[in-house]
Amino acid sequence: MSTARTLTASDLWWCLGAVALALAPHAGRLPLALSLGVAACVSWRMLGALGRLPLPERHRPLLWWALQGLAVLTFVLIYAVYQGQLGRDAGVAMLSAMTGLKLLELRNGRDYYAVCLLTYFLVVTNFLFSQAIPTALYLLGVTMLTTSALVRVNAPARLPARACARLGAMMVLESLPLMAVCFVLFPRLPGPLWGVPTDSTQAVTGLSDEMSIGRIARLGTSDEVAFRVAFLDSTPSARDLYWRGPVLWATDGRTWRAGAIENTGAPPVVVEGRRLRYDILLEAHGERWLPALDAVTYSDAKSRAQRGRDLVATEPIKRQLRYRLESALDYRLPDLSPADRAAALALPKQDHPRSRALAARWMAQGLAPSQIVDAALVNFRQQAFSYTLTPPVLPNDPIDGFLFDTRQGFCEHFAAAFVVLMRAAGVPARVVTGYQGGEYNTMSDYFLVRQRDAHAWAEVYLETRGWVRVDPTGAVAPERVSLGINSFAGERGPLRMLDSAGFAARVFNGARQLWDSANYHWSNWVLGYSAERQRGLLEALGMEEVTPARLVLWLTSVMGALLGLLTLLLLRNRAVTRLPPALRIYGTFCERLARVGLPRSPSEGPLEYAERVAASRADLAAEVRAIAQAFAFIRYADAPTGLSALRARVHAFKPGRPT
C-alpha cells in the first residue's frame, strides 16, 4: 500500500478497534478528564467511519494548529497533575493523550501505520501494571487485532474481513516459536538502565516487621497469595510448616518489635538429621523479611540471618522474588548469650500487673521452666479462652484485658500474652510472626500460602533444649494448626460451604487448584525468568559456561534454523484464503503440465487447454481430456459431483518429459 493512500471506513474500524482495546485497561488508571478526552477522540473517529461526523476537511490547517495547541496544553496539564514526576504513570498518560490526538489527524496510510505502531507500544505499557495471565491473553488478542488492521490496509478491498483477521492472527501465531527462542536465549542485562521510577511498584499487603494487637487479624480474611513453596526432596508434615518471618524481642506493652539491640547475627547451628531443600516464590510485600523454615542452613537470596535466625533481605521486596533455601528441622544451638537472655526477659516496668501476679504464683510454686510453659498452656485451655477472627477491642492493657477479661483473641493475642507470662515468670521468650500451614496443590506439587495463613506464635528458651516453639493458639484451637485457618473462617460463608465435600465443591476446588497451578508456573517460568534462571536452565540443557556472547551465538543459530523451517512451511504453497477444492486440484494438474513445458495461459479455458496439450502430446491426450472434462463439469455444471474422482485422477497423473 502506498503511504499516501486515503483510508476507507473499514480501514478505520480496524485501527480504531485495536486502539480502543489497547487503551481500555488504562481508562481507570488515567485522570478522569484524560480518559474522557481520549474516549471522545476515539468516538469521534468511529462516528466518522459511520459517515456521521467526518473530520473538518475544509478547515484542515485550522485543525492542525488546534491539535498542536491541544497537544502542548495536554502535556503541560499532565506535567502539572503528576507534579513533574515523569515515571510510569505520567508516561502512560502522555502516550494515551498522544494516541488520542493522533487519531484526529488520521487521514492517510502513513498516519495509519503510526497509529498501529503506537498501539503495539500501548500494549506494552499495560504490562507495567499487570502481568497476570488474563492480561497477557487479552493483550495477545489486541496484538493480533492490530496486525489484522495492518493486513486490512494492505489488502485489496475485496479481501473479506474474516480473511484479514485470520491472516493477522495466523501471523502472530507463526511468530510464537521465534518469540519463545528469543525469550529463552536472549541475554538478560542485569539491573535497570536508568532506574525504575518509584511508582512502578504496586501497593502490597503482608506482615509488617512489627506486631500490634489486631494487625494480623486483618490479614485473616485476605485471599491474596503470600508465597508458594515447592519442596525438592520430601515434604515435611503439616505441623512443621511454621514459616518464620520477623522475630520480635522488644515490647512496650502494646506493640512488639524486633528491638534495637545490636545485632550479633545468627548463632551457629549444629544440624542433627536431614536437611530440607525448597524453593520459595515470594510475592512483593514491601518489607525485608523472607519466610523460611527453622533453621536455615543455606540461602541463595541476597540476605542474612538475624540473631533470632530470621532471614532478612538486603533490599525491601518490591517485586516477586524467588529463592532457594535449605533448612534443618532438627538442630542444636549454642547457649543463650547474656545480651540475648536480657532481651528475651525484658518487660515494660509498670504494665500487666495481673499477668505478673499469675506468673509470680507459678514461680512461688517452684515450677521448672518447662512446667511453667505447661501451666500457661493449661491455663489457656481451662479458662474458656476462645479463638476468633474478630476479637473485642482492648483499649487499656491489652495483655491483662485479654488474659483475665475478654478471653477472646486471635493468634497474636495468644502469642503476646504467652510471651509476657513467660518473661514475667523468668523464662526467656520471644514472639515469632510468620505464616503457618499452606494449601497443597496436588497438580503441581507445591504449597500455596495465603495472607490469611499469617500467624504468630512464641518461642521459649529451655536450658536443656534450646529455643522451643510453643504455639499457644494450638492449645485453644488445635484445628487452627492442623487444618489451617479455613476451619475458622466462619464469617467467610462461601468457603465454609465448600468444606462440605460435594461434587460441585470438588470440581470448584479442582479448578481453583488448576488455576493457581497455572499462575505458579507462569510466575515461576515466565515472569521470574531472570539471568540466574536462564543460566540454570541452559546449564541443565548442556550449555557450559553461559556467557552473553555464547547466548547470542546460540540465538542466531537457532533463529536461522527457525527461519529456514518457517520458509519451508510457507513455501508449501498454502493459500491465504483457501480456493475451492476443484480449483486447487486443477491447479495441481496445471502445475504438473507446466513442469513438462506445457503451461496454461491465463486466458485459456480448461477444454481449450486440454486440446492444445493433446495436440502436442498424443500420449497424454486421453487422460488430459478426461481430467479437463471432469473439472469443467464440476465447475460449470449445476450438480458438482465427481470431486473425489477428479482428485484421484489428478494424483495419478504424472506426465513425463516428451520423449
Add this chain to the structure above:
Amino acid sequence: MDILDRRRVYIVPTRPGFALFGVIGLILIGATNYDNALAYILSFLLLGLMFSAMLRTWRNLKGIALDTEDAAPVHAGMPARFELSLTDASVLARYAFSFRRLLPRSQRFWWWRPQTEGFGECPTIEGGGALATLSVPTLHRGWLALGRVEMSSQFPLGVFRTWGYFKPPARCLVYPVAAGKLPLPGVTATAVDEAGSAGPGVDDFAGLRAYVAGDSLRSVHWKASARSDDLVVKQLQGGGHGDLWLRWVDTAALGGVEARISQLTRWVLEADRGGTPFGLQLPALELAPATGPAHRERCLRALALLPT
C-alpha cells in the same frame, strides 16, 4: 514468459518497517529497564512478526510469471496501455501488486528519484492467473520499448516491500502529436475564415460533428457546443474533386521537423475524418491516396518513424 524465481525477488523493509524495528528496540530497552518479562515477550513477538511478514511478502511475489504484448499505438502525450498477463503455477492466492516501468538507463540517475514511471495495479492473482494494465506516459513519437517492468508488493503488513523485474519484449508505437495551424490543402484559408465569422448561409458548411483532437479551435461551433456536453465542430465541404495530397513540402513554412510532422499528422486525421481519399508524400516515402483506417494507420506509422 518470464518467471520470477527466488534469486530475482528482492526485498527490503519499508519506512513503516524501519519504524517497527525502532518500536521493537524501544520496547526491548524498556523491558530491560523494568525487567518486565511480558515486555520482553512482546518485543520478541513483534520481531517474529517481522520475520513472518518478510517471508510472506517475499512468497507473495515469488514464482509469478508475466507476459505482455505490444500496446495499441497512441499519440504522444497519451498513456500507452500495456496489458500484462500474470500467471501463477501455484494454488496460492496472491494480493496487492503494483507495476511500474523502470526508466531506461540513459534517463536514470541514482540520486534522482523517481527512477520509474507509469503505474499499474493488480489486486489479486487467484486460481492461476490475472490481468493488469500498466499505463506508461509517452513523450516522443516513435517506438517506445517497454523495457524493464518492476512488479512490487507490500502485502501483508506493509513493513517489507518486495519487487522483481521482468523484461518483456513488448513495445508501443507512439504517433506524433497532432498539431499545427496550417489549413488542409485544398481548403482555402478564406473559406475557413468565412465559415468562422459568417455562420449559416455559407455554402461550404456541410454539417456538425464531434470534436477530435487536432481540430482547429476556429472550426468549433461554439453555439452548438454550448448546448451539448461535448465540443462540436463545423464540417466544411472542401475538396471532393480528385485526390488530396498531403505533402512534406507544403509544411516548409513551419520550419522545425517535429512541427512539420505534427502538422502532417493533423492533416492525416482531418483528411481521414473528411472521408476524401488522401495521399502522403514524405521525403523518402510516398503513400498513394486511399481511405479507411488501415490507410490512416499506415500514414501515422510512417510519420511516427520518420527520422529526425
